[in-house]
Structure formats: structure tokens, C-alpha cells
Amino acid sequence: MGFYMKEDDIYISSLIDLFNLRFAPVPISRDLNKEELFGGIEEMAQLQSQFNIFRTDLPFSKSAAVLGLGGLYNARAKNRWYTLLEKLPDNGDQQIADALVDNFKKKPPLPCYMCSHHASPKSENRVIITQGQPLFYLEQDYLIISLPMAPRRLPGAGKKKGK
């Protein structure tokens, strides 16, 4: 997906992290016996219940923009990120929204984890949505949303070197 992000592809991991923080498991307070029911996925669940942010007739990229998931400080990277989401193959943008809508119907909803995978071979060039434990250090089930990404080719890459 370097095609859309171009030189801003260095920000992809931070943009994915931004999503992962906003959809993170409910934080545990300093008092280990008390779960704090705010922040992360609980905040998202409240926003969804109040404002219906994710909808089956609205692509995820539009909801992401409302939630500021494109970051604050780099307008070009933000716009390119939303374009990348809009152009996800096989209507992936809407597939993500649909999966989130289903997730928020669960009580409690699963935290969500975004990551990426290689878009090649062609069968992998799609958004892959699964459920599982993506982080070995957290025994926590997530809704996992994996975006297809193709590596950016460096200028001149693939050309034979002349003698």
C-alpha cells in the first residue's frame, strides 16, 4: 500500500498504533483488584452506543476521520491514510466497519487490534479479519484486523547494475 502512503509510509505503524490504543483492552488501575471501566474499548463502546459511529452503510475510513484516527500533526499523512483505507481491496473499508458493528453488539465487545500482512500472493491482497490473541504477552482475545500492504520499492530497485 506504499502506493497511497508514498514517503509517509514511515507513519503507518504509528497510525496503526493510534487505532490500537483507542480500541485497547480496558486499562487496569493501579489497584490491581479494580478494573476501571473507561478508556480503550469501553470508551469506543460508549461512543458507538451514543452516536452509532460505525455503521453498515458507512465505510470505516469515514468513522476513522470522525475519531481522529489519522493523527493530528501531519495532514498529508492523515489524508493518505484515509485514502489507503478507502482503497482497500474487495470493499475492505466497509468490511472493517461491518466487523466493528458486529463486535459492538457483543457484551462486552472485544478489544481490537490492527496489523498488516504482505499483500502478495494475490489471494492475500484483502483485509483479513479474525479473532485471536495477536500479542503473546497479553492473554487477551482481540478482534484482529489485518490490512494488506505491499513494500515500497526504492527508486532504481529491480534494475540491473551496470559495470
Added chain:
Amino acid sequence: MARTSKRRSASGSREETELATVHAGISDYYSAKVRKFGTTPPGVDWTCLPTQELRFVQLLRMCDVTSPFSLNDLGCGYGALLSYLDRYHPASRIDYLGIDLSPAMLRRARRLWHNRANVAFAQGSFSQRLADYSVASGIFNVQQDQPRDVWERFVAVTLRRLHGTSRRGFAVNFIDAGSVARDGIYSAEPAQWSRYCIRELGATTEIIDGYGLREFTLVVRRAA
């Protein structure tokens, strides 16, 4: 007697100076924010529109939006509450006054809402008029480098003034002290300011929490 009165007046003047410094710090902070991010939620230091509006939902719970009322919005920023009311309570009849310390914020608010009936803005740290209700969202959060005792005197004075300018009641929000502490951000236990309003203002209070944000809303009503 004269000495006591002089001492009291000196301490009063010290408090006024202290409060003026706090207000100036707040004004500078938010002026810088709105210059950087414009009339958007980050321009008033919120993450995004939905979280900003989720706070409005809680603050307005004390108001009956089906009947006309007057509302003071202290720390109004660029008047985001008006957009919220337009979208979710378009039939409401509200006489609105937005008050803010930041001149840069108010310039933008006036530009944004200049054609709107029953809407006015004023610069200051409290409202000069009595309204049915007052709301204040996020005004106690950004303590910056003020000592905690100074900041809490500012909170107490502001709560007193909100009470004094609200005929029926007011609502404010605080970061919950149970959340992870961050430098420069003020947080409080819900009971602390609830007790203050009951004891010092003779009001009744209600705490709203569990709405997904790391904070609580304190609703203060005049005792019947």
C-alpha cells in the same frame, strides 16, 4: 482591628493576583491550541468530536431541553456545544451565553456564530449574568505547572461563581483521580468536590460516571 483588616486585604489581594495568574495561563494555553488546530476538537484540547460530545450529553442531563431555558457555557471555546445542540436537540429553545478567557478563542466563536439568534459570547472567568443553568467542560483539567493548592483554590472559586450565576444548577466535569496520573493534568476524587458543593454551597449533588471516559461529571443543583 485595623491590622486584621489590613492582613485580610493583603491576603485577598494575593489571592486575586494568584487567580489572575492562573487565568492568564489558561488563556495562553487555549489561545495557542486554537491557533494551531482551529475550530476543531483538538483546538480545545479534546481528542475528537465524539468524545467532546459525549461530555455534552452528560453535562446537559440536568436540563430539560423540551422547555426554554437560559444557559451559561463557561470555557465555551469556539462554541462547539451549539453544534451539538443543533444536531441532537434542534427544537430546543436556549438562550445561550458562552464565556471564555481566551480572546483568540472568542474571536473564532463570534465569527462562527455571528448570525445566530439568542447566542452571545463574553470574555472572562465567570458569567456576568444569571442563567437557569451553567455548564463547564474540561475547564479544570489543564493545571500545567500550577501548584495543586493554587489550582484547587481556582476550582473552588469557579464552583462558587458557577453556583452564584445559576438559578437551577450547574454541571462540570473532572478527570477521575483513579485514572493514570499525567503531568500537568488535574484529577480529583468524585467525593472531594461533591462534598465541597454540599458543605460550602448548600447544594445537592449528583455524580455521573461510567460513561466510558476517564472522568466524572458533577451535577450541582440548588437545594429546594
